Amino acid sequence: MPRTADHELRRTQMAAAVHRLIAHDGLDAATMAAVAREAGFSVGLVQHYFASKDELLLFAYERLTADLLARVARITAEGEAGGQPIRRILLDCLCELLPLDAGRRGEHRVSRAFQARAMDVPAAATVAAATAAVVRGRVAQGVANGKECGEVEPATDADLAALELTALVDGLADHLYREPAPARSTAAGAVLADRLAAVFPGECRHYV
Amino acid sequence: MPRTADHELRRTQMAAAVHRLIAHDGLDAATMAAVAREAGFSVGLVQHYFASKDELLLFAYERLTADLLARVARITAEGEAGGQPIRRILLDCLCELLPLDAGRRGEHRVSRAFQARAMDVPAAATVAAATAAVVRGRVAQGVANGKECGEVEPATDADLAALELTALVDGLADHLYREPAPARSTAAGAVLADRLAAVFPGECRHYV
DNA sequence: TCCATAACCATACGGCTGTATGGCAACAAG
DNA sequence: CTTGTTGCCATACAGCCGTATGGTTATGGA
Numbered sequence: 001m002p003r004t005a006d007h008e009l010r011r012t013q014m015a016a017a018v019h020r021l022i023a024h025d026g027l028d029a030a031t032m033a034a035v036a037r038e039a040g041f042s043v044g045l046v047q048h049y050f051a052s053k054d055e056l057l058l059f060a061y062e063r064l065t066a067d068l069l070a071r072v073a074r075i076t077a078e079g080e081a082g083g084q085p086i087r088r089i090l091l092d093c094l095c096e097l098l099p100l101d102a103g104r105r106g107e108h109r110v111s112r113a114f115q116a117r118a119m120d121v122p123a124a125a126t127v128a129a130a131t132a133a134v135v136r137g138r139v140a141q142g143v144a145n146g147k148e149c150g151e152v153e154p155a156t157d158a159d160l161a162a163l164e165l166t167a168l169v170d171g172l173a174d175h176l177y178r179e180p181a182p183a184r185s186t187a188a189g190a191v192l193a194d195r196l197a198a199v200f201p202g203e204c205r206h207y208v
Numbered sequence: 209m210p211r212t213a214d215h216e217l218r219r220t221q222m223a224a225a226v227h228r229l230i231a232h233d234g235l236d237a238a239t240m241a242a243v244a245r246e247a248g249f250s251v252g253l254v255q256h257y258f259a260s261k262d263e264l265l266l267f268a269y270e271r272l273t274a275d276l277l278a279r280v281a282r283i284t285a286e287g288e289a290g291g292q293p294i295r296r297i298l299l300d301c302l303c304e305l306l307p308l309d310a311g312r313r314g315e316h317r318v319s320r321a322f323q324a325r326a327m328d329v330p331a332a333a334t335v336a337a338a339t340a341a342v343v344r345g346r347v348a349q350g351v352a353n354g355k356e357c358g359e360v361e362p363a364t365d366a367d368l369a370a371l372e373l374t375a376l377v378d379g380l381a382d383h384l385y386r387e388p389a390p391a392r393s394t395a396a397g398a399v400l401a402d403r404l405a406a407v408f409p410g411e412c413r414h415y416v
Numbered sequence: 417t418c419c420a421t422a423a424c425c426a427t428a429c430g431g432c433t434g435t436a437t438g439g440c441a442a443c444a445a446g
Numbered sequence: 447c448t449t450g451t452t453g454c455c456a457t458a459c460a461g462c463c464g465t466a467t468g469g470t471t472a473t474g475g476a
Contacts, residue, residue, distance in 0.1 A: 002421035003473040010423095026328035032464060042425045043464090053464060109327050115382075116324035119317050120234035129386045164399045167379030168372065174323075175375050178337045191372045210451040211443040218453095240434060250455045251434090261434065417476095424471075433462075442453075 231314035
């Protein structure tokens with residue numbers, strides 16, 4: 001066998017270059033030549049690892065959403081380990097989705113660019129829909145769990161509550177990106193906390 | 209003077225062509241050549257009315273938001289003329305922003321494409337921010353008016369309520385676009401109506 | 417050592433882009 | 447009926463795009 005390379009590493013490097021380019025200059029800036037330059041490779045090598053530009057962008061999108069979901073999962077795990085009430089864990093998770101610092105602002109920009117692309121490219125639409133469904137499902141599960149432990153009223157519709165909370169955080173993210181003033185951030189946080197408090201009015205009976 | 213043409217009409221026709229192209233095939237489909245063909249003109253004529261493609265797209269964006277705001281204003285005027293409570297008027301206005309039929313789905317697609325572009329083009333960002341501010345301001349005004357006539361609790365923060373409602377409708381629009389199932393539409397409508405009922409719990413004392 | 421094979425690169429190519437240019441046609445004003 | 451101006455068009459052009467092609471380099475196994 002000839003020399004070997006770390007395929008996973010290479011693809012990760014190229015996806016990261018795509019993310020950086022989009023975060024800095026938008027989706028149109030992520031050309032093959034620009035991605036290669038940004039990643040420090042030749043155009044030919046990018047072609048070697050991705051059959052087409054579409055495939056490269058799709059991989060970069062999937063990597064982005066996977067990273068985001070992993071972060072949310074980590075926050076959830078930490079909250080559960082720390083014995084936090086579900087309301088608090090969900091608040092942390094949803095706040096993680098807001099563009100509250102430079103890093104998340106960049107991530108939001110990349111995410112929105114791909115979501116716009118998802119309106120034209122079916123494969124990207126699948127990724128967008130799947131990601132949204134997972135997030136909404138996790139929130140719905142949290143609400144359902146809240147009923148078990150007494151944080152949530154039994155009459156609450158978990159799916160409807162999850163739809164409201166995820167839609168709200170999506171919209172707040174857009175507003176926050178347009179108006180990055182600190183006052184806006186605190187307002188958005190207040191709205192989110194208020195709605196979560198409304199859905200989770202009780203205390204977890206396991207800790208009372 | 210030589211022969212005259214209706215500048216406003218021509219520009220409107222070209223903006224409409226841009227809208228149709230984006231609604232059907234995305235922002236990248238709106239090339240100069242495609243716009244000219246779609247509008248039934250030559251490329252040179254499009255250049256005659258718009259100094260650059262950026263200017264054309266910006267005009268098309270402004271026209272889109274102006275049309276939308278005009279529709280909202282019309283709904284508001286009709287609701288007031290019909291003696292509807294503010295809660296009901298706001299619900300009609302916000303539902304107008306949801307992609308509930310083919311026409312509004314197309315409009316949503318165009319709007320999102322421009323919003324994505326607004327992340328790269330400052331002039332477009334100005335339009336996006338201004339439009340969002342106007343909508344939020346109108347909702348806040350509605351809440352403030354609701355206090356006057358008894359529909360809203362005096363302790364309600366109008367700006368915070370407006371932020372929540374506009375963010376919610378934005379997020380719901382995205383969810384609805386991804387999942388056009390009728391069940392999702394009714395769920396989104398239920399969430400919106402529920403939140404409006406929470407902000408406007410009272411009845412207008414002018415009609416009691 | 418040698419060599420098959422994968423990693424990697426430089427470059428060429430056709431196609432499409434936005435814009436610039438030059439010219440023709442039509443109509444209001446004199 | 448001219449005439450100057452504007453509406454309108456066809457085409458040329460430079461540049462960038464994604465992709466195809468051919469070649470060079472390096473290395474794990476025989």
